[in-house]
Amino acid sequence: MKWNAATAVLGLVAPTDALLRFGCARLTVQRLDPLVTPGQNPSPHLHQIIGGDSFNVSMDHPNHDLPSLSTCTSCQFTEDFSNYWTAVLYFRARNGTFKRVPQIAQAGMEGTQGGMVVYYMSDALFDTAQRSSVTAFKPGFRMLIGDASYKSRDQSRDFRQLTYTCMENQGSRSPESIGFPKTPCKLAIMANHRFPTCWDGVNLDSPSHREHVAYPETGTFESGGTCPSTHPVKIPQILLETLWDTSAFNKKEDWPADGSQPFVWSNGDSTGFSSHADYVFGWKGDSLQKAMDGHTYVSAPMLKTQSIAQQNKCVAKDMVRENFDGWLKELPGGNAIF
Numbered sequence: 001m002k003w004n005a006a007t008a009v010l011g012l013v014a015p016t017d018a019l020l021r022f023g024c025a026r027l028t029v030q031r032l033d034p035l036v037t038p039g040q041n042p043s044p045h046l047h048q049i050i051g052g053d054s055f056n057v058s059m060d061h062p063n064h065d066l067p068s069l070s071t072c073t074s075c076q077f078t079e080d081f082s083n084y085w086t087a088v089l090y091f092r093a094r095n096g097t098f099k100r101v102p103q104i105a106q107a108g109m110e111g112t113q114g115g116m117v118v119y120y121m122s123d124a125l126f127d128t129a130q131r132s133s134v135t136a137f138k139p140g141f142r143m144l145i146g147d148a149s150y151k152s153r154d155q156s157r158d159f160r161q162l163t164y165t166c167m168e169n170q171g172s173r174s175p176e177s178i179g180f181p182k183t184p185c186k187l188a189i190m191a192n193h194r195f196p197t198c199w200d201g202v203n204l205d206s207p208s209h210r211e212h213v214a215y216p217e218t219g220t221f222e223s224g225g226t227c228p229s230t231h232p233v234k235i236p237q238i239l240l241e242t243l244w245d246t247s248a249f250n251k252k253e254d255w256p257a258d259g260s261q262p263f264v265w266s267n268g269d270s271t272g273f274s275s276h277a278d279y280v281f282g283w284k285g286d287s288l289q290k291a292m293d294g295h296t297y298v299s300a301p302m303l304k305t306q307s308i309a310q311q312n313k314c315v316a317k318d319m320v321r322e323n324f325d326g327w328l329k330e331l332p333g334g335n336a337i338f
C-alpha cells in the first residue's frame with residue numbers, strides 16, 4: 001500500500017498546465033466490484049465499467065498491473081488502462097417491472113457505445129489556464145466516491161459535487177441537483193461524479209477506499225482551496241459524466257401516479273443520494289503525469305489516441321453471465337427499492 005515518497009518530488013517540480021477531456025466506450029456491464037467486494041462474483045449491484053480490459057473480479061495491487069495485463073482500452077487515450085465505474089440506471093414502470101436505461105454519447109463523440117466522458121483537471125473546468133501543479137496517481141492507487149447505502153440529503157453532504165443535470169439538449173450543463181431530477185429530462189439525465197483532489201501522499205488505498213483522499217480544507221477545488229495538512233498532495237480532479245438516455249421514459253402517464261420520479265440506481269436507490277463511482281488507476285508509465293505537465297487544454301498531443309470504432313471494440317469478458325435487460329421483475333441481485 002505504500003508508495004515511495006522520493007518519487008513524489010518528481011511530480012511536483014514541473015509547472016503544470018493541463019486539462020484532459022476524453023470519451024470512453026463501455027468496456028462491460030456486469031455485477032462486479034473489484035474495489036468494494038473483491039473476489040465476489042456476483043457483487044451486490046450492477047455496474048457500467050470503462051477502461052482497460054484487464055478489469056476482473058479481483059484487482060489487488062501489486063499482483064494486478066492494469067497496463068501490462070490489459071490488451072486494449074475502451075478510452076480514446078490508449079495509454080489509459082484505468083477502470084472507472086458507476087451504478088446503472090433503471091426505469092421502474094407503474095406495474096413494478098424495471099428496464100435498464102440506455103446510455104448515449106456526448107456531442108462530438110457520436111457513435112461511442114455507452115461509456116462516459118472523463119476529465120482530469122489541474123484547476124476548475126472553465127479555467128483555461130490550468131496553472132496549478134498536480135501529482136498524477138501512482139500504480140496501485142484507487143478510490144471510491146459516494147456511498148451506495150446513502151438515502152438522505154443530509155448523508156450526501158459528506159461528499160461534494162455528486163450531482164445530476166437534467167439535460168434538455170447536448171448543451172445543458174445547469175442547474176445541477178443532488179437528488180434525481182423531479183421532472184422528465186428531454187434528452188438525458190447526466191450523472192456527474194467529481195472525486196476529491198487531495199491525497200495523503202502515502203497510501204494507495206484505505207479501508208473505506210476514501211480516507212486516503214480529501215477535499216480542500218478551505219474553499220473548494222474550483223476556488224483553488226488548499227489541501228489539508230493530513231492530505232497535502234494535490235492530485236488531478238477526475239470528473240466522470242454519464243448520460244442516461246431517458247427519452248423513452250418521459251411520458252407522464254408512465255410516471256408514478258403520486259408525482260415521484262421513476263428512476264432507480266441498480267442498488268435500489270430511488271432518491272439519487274447514493275450516487276457513487278470507483279476508480280482504479282492504470283495509466284501506462286508516467287503518461288498521465290506528462291500529460292498533466294503538458295500545457296494543453298482539452299487536447300493532449302503527447303498522448304496516443306484511437307478511433308471511436310476501436311474504443312467500441314474493446315470489451316471485457318462476461319464473468320457473471322446474468323441477464324439485466326428487458327422488463328425485469330426485480331433489479332439484478334434482487335435489491336429492494338429505497
Ligand SMILES: *[C@@H]1O[C@H](CO)[C@@H](O)[C@H](O)[C@H]1NC(C)=O
Pocket residue numbers: 053054055056057069317
Ligand atoms: C481474471 O482472473 C482470473 C483468475 O485469476 C483469470 O483466470 C482470468 O484470466 C482473468 N481475466 C482477465 C480478463 O484478466
Ligand SMILES: *[C@@H]1O[C@H](CO)[C@@H](O)[C@H](O)[C@H]1NC(C)=O
Pocket residue numbers: 093094095096097254327
Ligand atoms: C409493465 O410495464 C411496461 C411499461 O409500460 C410494459 O412494457 C410491460 O409489458 C409491462 N409488463 C407487464 C408484465 O405487464
